Amino acid sequence: xxxxxxxxxDEGLDRDIFDINEDLGLDLFEGDIKLEEQGK
Amino acid sequence: xSIIGDNYRWxxxxxxxxxxxxxxxxxxxxxxxxxxxxxxxxxxxxxxSGEANYISVFKESGCWSSVGNRHVGKQQLSIGDNCDRIxxxxxxxxxxxxxxxxxxxxxxxxxxxxxxxxILSGREHNFNIYDxxxxxxxxxxYDYTSxxxxxxxxxxxxxxxxxxxxxxxxxxxxxxxxxxxxYDLLKLNRLYNCSSSLSFMDSCDFELDNICGMIQSSxxxxxWQRVSQVLGGPENDHSNMGQCKxxxxxxxxxxxxxxxxxxxxxxxxxxxxxxxxxxxxxxxYNSGGESDHVKIYTxxxxxAHPEGVLTLRREINExxxxxxxxxxxxxxxxxxxxxxFEGLKGPGSSSGGLSIDDINLSETxxxxxxxxxxxxxxxLGSQNVYSPPFYSPEGYAYQIYLNLNSLTNVGIYFxxxxxxxxxxxxxxxxxxxxxxxxxxxxxxxRQRMSNQRSITTDPTMTDDNGSYFWDRPSKVGVVASFxxxxxxxxxxxxxxxxxxxxERMKSREFIKGDDVYILLxxxxxxxxxxxxxxxxxxxTSTIYNACSEVECQNGGICTVHEGRxxxxxxxxxxxxxxxQRCEKRGSTHDTIVIAVSSTVTVFAVMxxxxxxxxxxxxxxxxxxxxxxxxxxxQNQHAF
Numbered sequence: 001x002x003x004x005x006x007x008x009x010d011e012g013l014d015r016d017i018f019d020i021n022e023d024l025g026l027d028l029f030e031g032d033i034k035l036e037e038q039g040k
Numbered sequence: 041x042s043i044i045g046d047n048y049r050w051x052x053x054x055x056x057x058x059x060x061x062x063x064x065x066x067x068x069x070x071x072x073x074x075x076x077x078x079x080x081x082x083x084x085x086x087x088x089s090g091e092a093n094y095i096s097v098f099k100e101s102g103c104w105s106s107v108g109n110r111h112v113g114k115q116q117l118s119i120g121d122n123c124d125r126i127x128x129x130x131x132x133x134x135x136x137x138x139x140x141x142x143x144x145x146x147x148x149x150x151x152x153x154x155x156x157x158x159i160l161s162g163r164e165h166n167f168n169i170y171d172x173x174x175x176x177x178x179x180x181x182y183d184y185t186s187x188x189x190x191x192x193x194x195x196x197x198x199x200x201x202x203x204x205x206x207x208x209x210x211x212x213x214x215x216x217x218x219x220x221x222x223y224d225l226l227k228l229n230r231l232y233n234c235s236s237s238l239s240f241m242d243s244c245d246f247e248l249d250n251i252c253g254m255i256q257s258s259x260x261x262x263x264w265q266r267v268s269q270v271l272g273g274p275e276n277d278h279s280n281m282g283q284c285k286x287x288x289x290x291x292x293x294x295x296x297x298x299x300x301x302x303x304x305x306x307x308x309x310x311x312x313x314x315x316x317x318x319x320x321x322x323x324x325y326n327s328g329g330e331s332d333h334v335k336i337y338t339x340x341x342x343x344a345h346p347e348g349v350l351t352l353r354r355e356i357n358e359x360x361x362x363x364x365x366x367x368x369x370x371x372x373x374x375x376x377x378x379x380x381f382e383g384l385k386g387p388g389s390s391s392g393g394l395s396i397d398d399i400n401l402s403e404t405x406x407x408x409x410x411x412x413x414x415x416x417x418x419x420l421g422s423q424n425v426y427s428p429p430f431y432s433p434e435g436y437a438y439q440i441y442l443n444l445n446s447l448t449n450v451g452i453y454f455x456x457x458x459x460x461x462x463x464x465x466x467x468x469x470x471x472x473x474x475x476x477x478x479x480x481x482x483x484x485x486r487q488r489m490s491n492q493r494s495i496t497t498d499p500t501m502t503d504d505n506g507s508y509f510w511d512r513p514s515k516v517g518v519v520a521s522f523x524x525x526x527x528x529x530x531x532x533x534x535x536x537x538x539x540x541x542x543e544r545m546k547s548r549e550f551i552k553g554d555d556v557y558i559l560l561x562x563x564x565x566x567x568x569x570x571x572x573x574x575x576x577x578x579x580t581s582t583i584y585n586a587c588s589e590v591e592c593q594n595g596g597i598c599t600v601h602e603g604r605x606x607x608x609x610x611x612x613x614x615x616x617x618x619x620q621r622c623e624k625r626g627s628t629h630d631t632i633v634i635a636v637s638s639t640v641t642v643f644a645v646m647x648x649x650x651x652x653x654x655x656x657x658x659x660x661x662x663x664x665x666x667x668x669x670x671x672x673x674q675n676q677h678a679f
Contacts, residue, residue: 005518006441006453006533007509009495010122014449014538016215017131018194020122021102022160030141030166031195032104032132034116 041145041188042231044176048108048138052232053084055094060570062099065496066124067568068473070097072494073129075239079402080225080486082234083137095136103128105135126492127217131187134224138231142182142189143203143214146172151182152214153204163195167202178230183223184210185489191215212543219480219489237486239403241311241318245279245483246289246397253309254291257380262304264291264383264396272296272392273327278364279398279483281553290397293383295328295390302385307339307378311401318371319406320379321485325395326359331386332394333357336369339378350380363414364397366479366557368406400485407477407559408433411440416556420444420542429522432562435461436469440476440558441533450540452476452558453533454495457520458513467515468499468508471566477559478540481549489548491540496565503532 015023018031029035058067074085088094096114103123106115117132143152146169154167183189184205192201192214205211220228228234244252246266256263268289269275269282276282277290293304326332334356339348354369371379379401383394411427419425427440437459443451454474473496480488497510507516513531520530540550550556607622618624 005530006451006455006535007503008451008535008537010536010538012537014541015122016191016194016217017103017123017128018166018190020120021104022195024101024120026102026104027162028102028104030144030168031163031190032102033135033140034104034106034118 041140041142041170042176042178042227043108043138043140044174045108047111049232050083050093050109050137052082053086054136055088055091056085057088057094057096058568059096059098062097062119063121063124063496064471064498064565064568065473065494066099066119068475068496068563068565069124069126069494070119070129071568072475072492073126073133075404076126076130076219077133078238079240079404080220080237081228082232082237083228084238095133103132105132107135107140108138109136124494125217126494127187127219130220131217134188134228137228139188139227140170140175142186144168144170144175145177145182146170146175147177147182151184151206153206155200155202155204158196158198158200158202160195160197166195178227180223180227180230183221184213185216185221186224187217187220188224189214189216212541213547216489216544218491218540218544221489222487225486238314240486241313241401241403242308242399243401243484243486244308244399246277246291247279247287251291252399255307255309257305257307257382260303260305260382262293262298262302264293264304264306264381266290267292270294270327270392270395272390273362274325274364274395277397278323278325278553290325290395291381292395293385293393295332295383295385295393298385300385300387303382305337305380305382306396307380308399308401310341310376310378312376313373313403315403316372316374317403317405318373318401319404320369320371320399320401321366321406322381322399323364323366323397324356324359325364325397326361327392328361328390328394329386329388330358330361331388332390333359333384333386334394334396335382335384337380337382338371338373339380340373340375341377342375348378359394363555364553366410366412366481368410370406398481398483400483402485405561407561408563409560411558411560413442413556413558415554416551417554420450420545421447427558427560429457429459429528430560430562431459431461432472434472434562434564435459435465436472436562437461437528438474438562439530440560441535442558443537446537448541449538450542450545451535451537452493452539453535455533456497456510456513456517456531458517458529462512462514466499467512468501468510469497470499471564471569472497472562473565475559475561475563476535476539477561478545478550479557479559481552481555481557490559491544491550493536493539495534497534509534 021028021032077083093109093111093113095117097117097119099120100118102118102120105117117136119129148169190203192203192211194202196202251266266289270292277288280288282288291306324334335352336354337350337352339350341348353371356367381396409430422445424445425442429437429439431437437457439455439457441453441455456469473494475494478491480490482488499510501509503509513529517529517531519527521527
C-alpha cells in the first residue's frame, strides 16, 4: 500500500525543539538556550 | 521578551559560517530561513569575512543558541539532528538576535496558566519569568502565535498540558513552528528599527482606490476596471473570497464585448530592484473565452531608454475557467522597472473576461512547480493523494504523496519516479534538496505563515534491504500507474507523517476557496558539500572590513580610509550631516545664524571698547585740566 512505501523522518512523532533536546538529555536553559560564554 | 541592552544587538547584516559538521539538508534549510528574514525583516546575512563577531552554525547535539550578540567572536548556534526545519532555524536565530521565549515575558500570567505539577521534575526553571527590568516586550501584545512560544506539552511529565491558555481557543495555537507570526515580525522590526526589507517589493490586493499606484497603459483598446464582482464571474474577489461586505476588489478586463484582439494593459508603479532576480505571483480568473489570455511584460528604464523598454516575460494561455488560479513568473530585472499585465481578447464568445487579484512581487526565487489540489475539504481525513509528475531542473522526475487519511496529522513524502532522462542522470541521486511548501494564501506575502519541509537525497543512504534509497526508481521502486493508465516506477517515499495537524491545516488560509497549493522546488545543493564550496571567503586578517563594525547614521556611507572606517555624510542643497558618524546636522540656515550672531558679537565688543576708550580718554584729559587751570584758558581760545 502507498502508505507503507515511505520512510518517515519523524517516525510518527511531531517533536518540538524541546522534545528533541530533552530526548538527547540536554538540560539547557529554557530548553534551548546556551548560557555560558563561548571563546574566540 | 527581548533582552534589554544595545550591546546585545547584532549589526543588521549578520556574518555567519555554515560549518562542515552540518547535515547537507540543514545547510539548505538554513539558507531558506535566511530568505524568510530577508523577505519580512531588515535582517540580512552574509558569509563571514573576518568581522569581529559572527554566528557559527554547526551540528552538535540538539538545537540551541545563545540570546543576543555575546561579542565572543565565534558565537555558536547548533542545528543538530531533527533540527533541520525552517521554523526551528528561525526560532534559534531569533534567540541569537536577542529574544527569549514568549511565555517568559513579565506579564505571562495574564494570558496563560502554568500547571507546575505537570512539569518534569527539575525542569520547572524553564518556566521562569523575566521581569521587565531585563526583558522588553516592545509594547506588543502577548503572542499566542509566536514561533517563540512553548507548546502546551512542553516539559510535560505525563500527557496533560503544562501550559493552559486563559482563552481556550489558543490552547492548540501555542507552539506553532511554521513561520514568523505578525507579532514576531513587529517585535523584531521594532528592536532593529527596520523600515524596509531586502527582498520584498510589492503586494497588492486592490482594496485601496489607488490600486497600489498601478496605471492604465495608453495605446491599448480598453482599461482594466476595479470591481468587486462580475456577472459572468467571479462573484467574489480572491483576497477575501467575498467575506467582507463593501470590500473585496479585483481588476477585471471585460471581453464580453469588443473585438477579438482587443487589449487592456495594467502597469505597476516603478519598482527598484536590489538583487537582480524577482518572483511575481498573482491569481487569475477567466470567465471569458477559452482563448482569452494574459501576457506579462516588464518595462525597464535605463539612461539609454528613459521611456522604458517593454519585454514580454510570459504568455499565459488556456487559463482554466470558473475559479481563481495561482501563477508564478520568474523575472530577472536589474534596472528600475514596471510590471505590466496585458489582457487579450481571443476569438470566440465571452460572457465575462479576465480578472486579476492578490499580486505579490519579491526578490526571491519562485517555486519550480505548483501542485493545485481542488475540493480539498472532502479529501482531508479520507483519501491519500499523489501529485502529478514533475521534473527538477536537473531532469529528475518526482512526485509528492499526501497522506490525508490519518486522524490527526497530514503526512507528506517525496518520491523519485522513473522519467525520460533517467539514462543520462546520476544514480543514486546526489544531493537534490526537495522543498515542499503548503502555501498560506494570505494576499500579502509578508503576512503568510506557510508550512514548509525540506528533504535531501543522500546518495550514500541505504534502505533496510541494503539497496541505495535514492537509486534509480526502475531498480529499487515499485510499479505504479498514472490516472491515464500509463505505467511508471515509483521510488520509496521520504518525508514526514507530522507535516501539519488537521487543525492547523484548517486554520489561516491554507484552504481557500476549497483550493490548496503545494509549492515545490527541487534544487541541487551539492555546492554546499564543504565549506570550501560554500560562498564563504576564507577569513584572513588582511581582508578585515573596518566598516563592518561601524554604522553611519542618517544615510552616511562608510568608507575605509587608511585602514580606518570613515563616514561620508550626506548633504543637500542647504543642509548637511557632520560628525564622526554623521550624527550632527548642519544647514545654511545655521551658518547664517552663526554669521549674523558673530557679526553682532564683534560689533558689540568693538562698541564697548570704543566707549571704554573714549571714557578713559575724557577722564584723563579732565584730570589734566583740573591739575593746570591756566593752560585751560589759553587753550580755549586756540580752539
